[in-house]
Amino acid sequence: MVTKIVEIKKTKLKNGMLVVGLPGIGNVGRIAAGYLVNFFKTEKIAELYSDHFGNFIWIDPQTSLSQVIKNEFFKVKGARKLKRDMVILIGDMQSMDPQGHYEIAETILAYAKKIGIKEVVTLAGYSIGEKVNKPHVLAVANSEKIRKKYEKLGIDFNASEKIGSIIGAAGLLIGLAKFYKMNGICLLGETHGSPILPDPKASEAVLKTFSKIINFEIDTSDLHKQVVEAEELYKRVKDMEKQAIMRLLRQEMPKEEKEKLTYIG
Amino acid sequence: MVTKIVEIKKTKLKNGMLVVGLPGIGNVGRIAAGYLVNFFKTEKIAELYSDHFGNFIWIDPQTSLSQVIKNEFFKVKGARKLKRDMVILIGDMQSMDPQGHYEIAETILAYAKKIGIKEVVTLAGYSIGEKVNKPHVLAVANSEKIRKKYEKLGIDFNASEKIGSIIGAAGLLIGLAKFYKMNGICLLGETHGSPILPDPKASEAVLKTFSKIINFEIDTSDLHKQVVEAEELYKRVKDMEKQAIMRLLRQEMPKEEKEKLTYIG
Amino acid sequence: MVTKIVEIKKTKLKNGMLVVGLPGIGNVGRIAAGYLVNFFKTEKIAELYSDHFGNFIWIDPQTSLSQVIKNEFFKVKGARKLKRDMVILIGDMQSMDPQGHYEIAETILAYAKKIGIKEVVTLAGYSIGEKVNKPHVLAVANSEKIRKKYEKLGIDFNASEKIGSIIGAAGLLIGLAKFYKMNGICLLGETHGSPILPDPKASEAVLKTFSKIINFEIDTSDLHKQVVEAEELYKRVKDMEKQAIMRLLRQEMPKEEKEKLTYIG
């Protein structure tokens, strides 16, 4: 196998938009795009398989059946009044090696071109390394034209002050989109950047900004429940970390210091 | 060379089953499938070579001749009354890189398809990280239909409670089998997961479960001798580990503590 | 994507020279070649893209737009009186894996051949691991003929006394140029070899030697300002390193030693 698309339903869009959320930092993009798949009425139109996704299979938590690792394309059906055709791409994994990233990104873009996509919006996170109360959202465009169009909506495109590069599919897809004559924009939600904890709050912020782009209000109340749970989890993990550090400090300190620490710890 | 099959004997099976046991954790699958090759009357029908098996050759312990690393397909001959045609795949190595795993798995499946295989059964182990007295066997199927068929025989398919993924050929072969319209099932024997010690007891348990699938009693008494030896080896290695830890502890302890340790150690 | 050239302007040179400066040790070559692009009146004639440049995009510091990683070919226009046609290649990155280096070098050379390049000059640095007051420049040629031609200008070709190999594009491009029947010469400026600090002084020295090759005086006064800044930066970083080492020493020393150190530190 190299990278390949398995089409489930032939699709032809007019002025289509592709929204992409794959696993990454804080899982911000994956959570946001996964939410969209459920929020809208959608149907799966294609699957993408690749030998760059790693040499293993998942076991489905519900069915316990084996699952080859894949990315999935869902088309938003007409039920809710979107101004334009939309396809959402979510998935289990990104490429595990640098060159695979290019191969997969180009396979996605070639398929997107074929079905009529004109604009690619990737959702992702950017880490600031500490707890975020109200996550900011940065945007990066692949052309001056698209930047100007969305800047009018009050979206912050001054990304270069805060970040220098975008790693993985979220960056490559908008960068390479130029070669396919597609607009590209990446929305990056500010996140704590913990490597193990998901950050649905950043996803929620990204979706709020995405609402402006599609000029359609996305009700994120269902996602907000996850935010509360994630905040609690984050707090518990941070407390455990703090306690572990305290234990370490106590072991390395002379006895009288330890006692003091008990009172202030 | 890329990956290639060298056919030794043209074969055409009716409703054939491919049983696969390659090196892996505790060598569970390799030992089990190797046992089957000797238990049944078999003949070699093909060899698989690949540049993903590593840049070295073996020296045959019997003949001292050079051996290119390979996997081997054995066909079970009619001597014992099996209900269906069966081919067993064993080998020296699995792929050493992730993409090679895909390439080799697809080469195996394409060949299997060609000779009439309809069902792939992979044998492997899953680690619990401690000594196992009576190894449990988990099964993972690649479709609801095959799962239901074998669940009736009392096989435990609730794998997702204990494991989240299957790494290497055992997983990929059943996952990718779907694209070749073949049934796939993986039998995983519970093993201590020591990286250096083989675990024939887990292999024995896997063979007992495999007996149900082929509805044919496999006499594992020859394998059982290995189990006794492996248990003794495991015990000796664990004792050595314990003693090494004791020595380390003694070195780091003040003298009076050491003396106490001598009595309780 | 594999490696590919996107031609922006069709070009045909007579006896053309390709000058190459890509990121590397002390960034010596990149700074020197980048200086040439601004020093001469130039126009971009081609871009090179490759999946070997890494799985990320840059964010342009000026525009905040996404930038696929690339190398760029600039043609020197007739404004200043150069004796021969010249194209300058600069870029964001070199290949991140060994085989990509070959692929990219051959793509560059095939394009160079096509547009009429007869001689390839690569600019780079060689590390001596300590501060350099007056950087020496070494040259390496890919044939006796070209070596003799430039040795007459007083350029030092006795590189083998000081270095045994040239890593990356600077070396491969002149080595492989032979297969394309092109002359090749690499100019290496002596540099401190700090992994994080650019060394424009070495770039300046390389440009002075390059002046002889093209028989054209390159005014490096604008570059010289950077040299002064870089020297100050280098001094500050070295001071910080020294202080960090002193702090470490003090922590590990008995008290009376520490006090002495305070006076001499």
Next chain:
Amino acid sequence: MVTKIVEIKKTKLKNGMLVVGLPGIGNVGRIAAGYLVNFFKTEKIAELYSDHFGNFIWIDPQTSLSQVIKNEFFKVKGARKLKRDMVILIGDMQSMDPQGHYEIAETILAYAKKIGIKEVVTLAGYSIGEKVNKPHVLAVANSEKIRKKYEKLGIDFNASEKIGSIIGAAGLLIGLAKFYKMNGICLLGETHGSPILPDPKASEAVLKTFSKIINFEIDTSDLHKQVVEAEELYKRVKDMEKQAIMRLLRQEMPKEEKEKLTYIG
């Protein structure tokens, strides 16, 4: 570039033998084969280039010219009375990645087949990790027939007692030779296995055994001078190691222990 042969002189051999010595442990094979190139009257008939040799060029110590990394085929000319046509393959490097080893080995074998090679003899070393006074030579054949043929000459083919595998070109070339219907034999000289020190004594032993195979006395007296030098170098390095260890021990010991050490050290 992928791996490719550049033929310098068209060659057609009768019952030809290919002798291979590439860099490896103690450089045993490379030194031995290099000695043969000079001992016989030879002419270069082909060069092999590959992007698997690493992303750098050599600087020739004599000419200071750039040298693309390569392997070289030399044909032994009729001056000395060899019973059969012989080609010697030496080189700067082996592949730096596992799959490149296969690609290069098969490129060599396909070329060998084309020019009439019937037998491949690879020269290499096997490490025992300590000083060797009289290096033993082990042989590994790729068929029972070739093993029997040379066993009659008193060559030791019981390699499996001492080694389990042969890494790199020396092993792969004889293993894969079977697919090209060529005989293959690997001669392995016992060596100290120091990673930095060449071991011409092992090379000398390998050449003595190789003499038997070609039924032609190879005068190794020129090589013997290198043996004496290498022994002295080995002794000096070992002494330096010992002193370094003594220094370390002294630093970590209490004062009275140190003093004792001075007398016995």
